[in-house]
Amino acid sequence: MKAFVTRKIPDVGLQLLRAAGVEVTAHTEKRELAQEELITACLRHDALLSVGGRNKIDAVFLNACSHLKVVSLMSVGYDNVDVVAARELGIPIGHTPGVLSNATADTAFLLMMAVARKAFYLHNTIARGEWGFFEPTRNLGVELNGKTLGVFGLGKIGMALARKCRGAYDMPLIYHNRGRNEAAEQELGARWVPFDELLRESDVLSLHAALTPETKGLFNEAAFGKMKQSSIFINTARGAMHNEQHLLRALQEEQIWGAGLDVTNPEPMDPDNPLLNMPNVAVLPHIGSATVEARNGMAVMAAQNLIAGLKGEPLPFAVKG
Numbered sequence: 001m002k003a004f005v006t007r008k009i010p011d012v013g014l015q016l017l018r019a020a021g022v023e024v025t026a027h028t029e030k031r032e033l034a035q036e037e038l039i040t041a042c043l044r045h046d047a048l049l050s051v052g053g054r055n056k057i058d059a060v061f062l063n064a065c066s067h068l069k070v071v072s073l074m075s076v077g078y079d080n081v082d083v084v085a086a087r088e089l090g091i092p093i094g095h096t097p098g099v100l101s102n103a104t105a106d107t108a109f110l111l112m113m114a115v116a117r118k119a120f121y122l123h124n125t126i127a128r129g130e131w132g133f134f135e136p137t138r139n140l141g142v143e144l145n146g147k148t149l150g151v152f153g154l155g156k157i158g159m160a161l162a163r164k165c166r167g168a169y170d171m172p173l174i175y176h177n178r179g180r181n182e183a184a185e186q187e188l189g190a191r192w193v194p195f196d197e198l199l200r201e202s203d204v205l206s207l208h209a210a211l212t213p214e215t216k217g218l219f220n221e222a223a224f225g226k227m228k229q230s231s232i233f234i235n236t237a238r239g240a241m242h243n244e245q246h247l248l249r250a251l252q253e254e255q256i257w258g259a260g261l262d263v264t265n266p267e268p269m270d271p272d273n274p275l276l277n278m279p280n281v282a283v284l285p286h287i288g289s290a291t292v293e294a295r296n297g298m299a300v301m302a303a304q305n306l307i308a309g310l311k312g313e314p315l316p317f318a319v320k321g
């Protein structure tokens with residue numbers, strides 16, 4: 001049984017695959033595989049372990065590679081996959097939910113704090129030799145204590161963030177999901193609100209829903225226009241959920257106070273993007289789950305999914321979508 005892996009992954013995942021008798025070919029060059037290259041490689045393999053969302057597991061790919069016994073994603077998000085086409089072709093899709101929730105919530109928390117205290121911008125001013133003269137009215141941030149956290153998409157990562165915010169800053173929680181999250185309401189006293197109310201009432205608005213046709217571009221001029229002037233916008237979900245030009249304008253026109261992004265639109269972000277030089281903005285290069293613990297866990301889950309698929313067994317962590 002042969003598996004193609006699109007990136008260097010943690011050894012713990014490779015060891016698991018090899019111990020199960022899977023012959024692994026990994027694309028370890030530091031460049032994206034073109035779609036045709038991925039198809040060509042998969043034609044020589046029985047299974048695909050796909051890392052990151054760059055390669056589209058779309059209908060064209062799936063029809064060309066309909067012999068695959070499983071596609072195992074080393075990510076929780078599966079917005080790069082045509083789940084309907086995969087189901088019709090009988091190709092199971094696996095992903096890695098849960099194991100990265102804490103790391104990704106930490107990233108959202110880190111961005112929230114960095115924006116509140118202008119930390120990334122001030123770090124850069126020091127590097128430019130601009131430490132400057134101490135004045136009590138300079139470099140002022142805002143405090144988060146008691147501020148309202150609004151979560152769009154209160155699932156595993158949103159909950160992990162909400163718990164951190166409750167513990168650290170006693171932040172009340174409001175959220176908008178398609179349905180109610182009763183567990184969150186009981187545990188954290190979370191309050192479901194309509195989308196517009198989420199925009200209007202959040203002091204910190206953090207995105208944690210999946211990218212879907214419904215959520216694509218949802219955070220646009222109209223949405224930013226409804227937010228508080230003092231609010232902080234955080235996106236660690238997917239860059240395509242916000243309109244980056246509209247976000248820039250909302251910040252420049254002081255419709256919102258700040259923004260923290262782990263995901264940008266497009267990725268990678270252009271180094272000349274004015275957002276990178278704004279005091280109340282913090283940007284990271286999509287490192288939400290980049291901890292040793294999370295990445296090892298993801299590699300193990302992806303390997304377990306792949307092995308189950310090759311054996312024709314149900315995947316332990318299957319995309320249900």
Ligand SMILES: NC(=O)c1ccc[n+]([C@@H]2O[C@H](COP(=O)([O-])OP(=O)(O)OC[C@H]3O[C@@H](n4cnc5c(N)ncnc54)[C@H](O)[C@@H]3O)[C@@H](O)[C@H]2O)c1
Nearest residue numbers: 077104153154155156157177178208209210236237288289
């Ligand atoms: N920055 C990163 O590196 C990184 C890491 C992990 C996950 N992510 C992103 O975070 C997303 C969430 O991950 P999770 O594990 O918390 O998923 P999850 O399924 O546990 O939670 C998602 C929540 O969003 C809600 N939701 C879905 N569509 C919605 C809509 N249209 N409106 C309102 N709510 C909606 C769902 O009901 C669910 O409660 C992933 O899909 C992925 O795109 C990013």
Ligand SMILES: O=C(O)[C@H](O)CO
Nearest residue numbers: 052053074075076077
């Ligand atoms: O969805 C995820 O798991 C992360 O964004 C990594 O792609």
